[in-house]
Amino acid sequence: MRLIEGQLIHRRYRLDQRLAQGGMGEVWKGYDIELERPVAIKALRADMDNEEAKLKRLRAEAHNSANLAHPNIAALFEYYEHDNIGFLIMEYVPNKSLAEIYKARGPLSTDELLPILIQTARGLYVAHSHGVIHRDVKPANIMVSETGEVKITDFGVSYSTNQAQITQDGMVVGTAQYISPEQAQGEQATPQSDIYSLGVVAYEGLCGHRPFTGATPVDIAAAHVNDPVPPLPDTIDWQLREFVMSMLAKDPADRPANALVVSRTLAKIERRLLDQEASEALTETGHLTRRVMSAPHQPIQLFSAADWVAKQTPKPTATAVPNVPVPAPAAPAVPSVPNVTASPAPSATAVPLPAAEGVAPVPAAPAVPAPAPITQSSVKTTKATSTTIESTTTAGEYDPYEDWPSLNPTPDIPDIPPLDSTPLPGFVPAAKPRQSTIPTSTTVVPPAPTPYTGTPITGATGMTDTTDTTGTPTTDAPSGIANGIANTDLSINENTGKEEPR
The missing domain is CATH 3.30.200.20 (Phosphorylase Kinase; domain 1)
Known part of the structure; x- marks a missing residue:
């Protein structure tokens, strides 16, 4: 097909x-x-x-x-x-292989090579944990993206510990330029075999060439078994150089224990080299060359409700008044003192002279009071208006709040006029909800009493009482009788204290 x-x-x-x-x-x-x-x-x-x-x-x-x-x-x-x-x-991995990168660029710097080796070792450790030996680790099977991500491909000749044997005994499997000595001798591959092949990949990335070459694949495989590995250049970091040489040991027991050890060791070397590079750059230039720069910060402008209303409310056009700075009040003039050269005072003690006859003695100068202590209320009194700021601080007086930004006005903040009662454009007030009459109390208020409209009562003195009487009497008193006495003038007896008719 x-x-x-x-x-x-x-x-x-x-x-x-x-x-x-x-x-x-x-x-x-x-x-x-x-x-x-x-x-x-x-x-x-x-x-x-x-x-x-x-x-x-x-x-x-x-x-x-x-x-x-x-x-x-x-x-x-x-x-x-x-x-x-x-x-x-x-x-599908649309990336270049590490073999293409080596061919195009030659040896790589440790900043680029170490992340590739670390990721490859991690992938191999996962495969080894599942009992899978790749047996063909080489740059052509390591795909590297533009961002540095690594993908291991082609497990075509891989071997698993739980599968039946497919390769014949003594048959060599792998690529001669990256094969391990035990694979070249036809022995069973182990995780250390993949570590050896990864060491060859690291050697090629550091030097730009493989450790062994030959006319035929058989000659190259034999060199892996018999020839010592050429030393790496002294320009490479000594710790990285020694560790790569340990990965290329002839005896598998002398190599790192597993791929996880390889990954962690290379990560430590990478971190140390980066710190060393940053320290050297800081010593030479005074600043770090490796920086993470973010976009410039744009401050957020916050507006209050009053600001928003002031922006939305149309203002009447008016003639702009120039902002003329108000001159500060001039300091009071100090009378000049003539520059008189004082004669040296005599060393003898001054003796007061007696006052002459008919001449009044000169009064002594008043004592100058001690300056009052400076307090917050007495140092500065500020009266702020919408346009000017008047200060009572005299010239030359100490102002402890001069540098306080919270007390000084900010000229950048515009004055916002007070809001008027006119509604905003397009504002429609909501209708008032209907209110139902709810009785607040069930107490019955008695009606007001009606005035008395009966027959007037005539007193014993013959005078008619025309005063309105509240309430309704039980009976109308007959003429001249009201409990025996009607409208009789009473007086208080001083002896008995009782009321008696006059």
């Missing part, structure tokens, strides 16, 4: 562009029409011999990559077989 552009795989993945073709298969850039995302499709070549062995290898790669979920490992989405052709649907 020949793969062509536009072909639909598994009724879901469309082949858009062939990216690479190797001895085992080919890699295409595809498109997932259901999830609408680009994918990478790895397929076996149809013209290969021993298709069954190659198919087993592809199934093992799918099995080993299925459980590896990590940001530094390219994810596997799906595995599909059709007409004895297997397809690996993987995450």
Whole structure:
């Protein structure tokens, strides 16, 4: 089965562009029409011999990559077989490989190389934790984005501890330029084998070339087994140089214990080098060269309700009055004192002379009172108006509140006129709600008494009482009788204290 552009795989993945073709298969850039995302499709070549062995290898790669979920490992989405052709649907990584970066730029600085090595070691540690050995760590399988993110790809020759043996005994698996000595001798690969290959990647990134070269892959593999590793240049940091050489030890037991140790050690070296670089820059220039700059701060203008109303209310046009500064009151003139040269006082004690006859003695000068203590109320009295500020502080007097910004007026704040009672434009007052009459009390108020309109009562003196009497009497008294005495003048007896008729 020949793969062509536009072909639909598994009724879901469309082949858009062939990216690479190797001895085992080919890699295409595809498109997932259901999830609408680009994918990478790895397929076996149809013209290969021993298709069954190659198919087993592809199934093992799918099995080993299925459980590896990590940001530094390219994810596997799906595995599909059709007409004895297997397809690996993987995450598409549109980045350059580390091999392309090495070819274009040569050796890298530690600021760029160490983050790549740290992320690669973290991804390898996750794979080793799941019992998966990559066995082909090299710059071509390390993808680096423009932001420095790393993705490990191509677990095609990976080995898992819980899978059946596929490679024949004594068969060398890997790339000769980055192969470990035990792999070159046909032994079983271990996590330390991937650490050795990562050490070769670090060596190439620091020096710009690999540690061993040869005419054939066999010569290069033999050099990994027998030849000592050439030392790194002295210009490289000594701690980084020693650690990379420990990763390239011939004996796996002499290498770091695991990839996590590699990641943490390289991170410590990176942090120390950054601190050292910052310290040197601070010593030479007086300021740090590595800074994080943010956008300039724009202050937020806050307005009160009065400010907003003043801006919204139209003001009548008026002739602008120039703001003439009010001159400060002039200090009182001090009479000038003539510059008289004082003669030196005699050393003898002055004796007062007796007053002459007919001449009044000169009174003594009054004592000058001691200055009063300076207090807040007596130092400065400020009277502020809308346009001027009058100060009672005399010239030359000490003003302890002169530098206080809270007491001095701020000329930048405009004067806001008082609000008038006119409504704002477009303002419609809300209607008053209807109020129902609710009795506040259930107390019954008695009616007011009516005036007495009966027959007038005539007293014993023969005078008629025309005074209005409140209330209604029980009976009208007959003429001349009211309890025996009617309208009789009474007087108080001084002996008995009782009222008696006159």
